Amino acid sequence: MVGHPFYILDEIDSTNNYAMEQVNSAYVTPGTAWFASYQTAGKGTRGKQWHAQPGDIVALSVALQPAMLPLSRQFMLSVTVALGVCDFLSSHAGDETIIKWPNDIYWRDRKAGGILIENVLRGNSWHYAIVGIGLNINQARFPEHLPNAVSLRQITGKTWDAVTLAQELCKYLDKRLKQLIPANYEQLLEEYKSKLFRWQQPALYRKDEEIFEGIIRDVLPDGHLCLEKDGKMLQLGFGEVEFILSR
Incomplete structure (x- = not known):
């Protein structure tokens, strides 16, 4: 199950870096999750860094063994994880939560978070996938160079406990990943498309x-x-x- 075990790290450079070190150095139970209270060098897509203060974000990485997926269908893992994160955020922020292709999480036209999946290959087999998720939770404001960012606090007016939300997110991910079987690929992809930012617009x-x-x-x-x-x-x-x- 996703989130079993669940580790809390006080400070780390990047949860994805830490998770990658763990799977490369020792056996890790699939579903293991690492939460960081503070990241000194959080990672985003295409080498972008993620900066936030302690308690401001959910910074979570999960180790998965997607053995059921051939490498040629690896996008389906991205689809399934994006749906799980979208499910989670919409449970708190409402049905205006959507996915910006390929796997950013938006509320209306503003970015609430993102997903970074890094793969560990052994020859032609998919040994592990490290799924990194960052969600804006408690920021009251953002710097001018991030005009499209939004936090759950800004959406709801509430302050949230990041650890509790991260553990809840694991349950949503687990539910979606259990759907990731070949018979469901088409249905998952169609649901993903229906939740896309700017779909058919x-x-x-x-x-x-x-x-x-x-x-x-x-x-x-x-x-x-x-x-x-x-x-x-x-x-x-x-x-x-x-x-x-x-x-």
């Missing part, structure tokens, strides 16, 4: 320095985004397109 994007209007029409099983531009369909991989945000 005209909006602005940037690719190769060009800003254009596009419409998200589909997400393929391998994770590629199908974006309609001027009546033509672009298939885009991670990092190949930027969402132009209004703020």
Whole structure:
């Protein structure tokens, strides 16, 4: 089960780094979770760092052994984890909680958190996946260079206990991961698409320095985004397109 065991770390550079060290140096029970009260060098996608004060965020990493998934279907793990995090946040923030492709968590048009999955391979087999999740919980305000960030405190007006929320999040992840079997792949992907930020809506994007209007029409099983531009369909991989945000 996700969150059994559940370790609380007072201070660490990055929960994903720590989890990776553990699975590379010793046997780790699948489902093991590490929560950090404070990260000195939290990791985001494409090398971005995550900065927050103690108690401000849920910083959680979980070690999984997705043996049921071939490497060719690894995007399904991202889909399933994103659904689990979205389920969790929407239980507190309401049904305006959505997923920004591929796996950021949004409330309305503002970023509430993100997911980083790092894989440990042994030859052609998927030995472990380290799932890192960061959610904004108690920040009252954000710096000017993060105009689209939002916290659960800003949404609800409440202050939250990060450890309690992290343990609750583990239960939501566990429930979703139990659904991750081949017979459910199509259904999970369709649910993921239905919760996407800007799904089937005209909006602005940037690719190769060009800003254009596009419409998200589909997400393929391998994770590629199908974006309609001027009546033509672009298939885009991670990092190949930027969402132009209004703020």
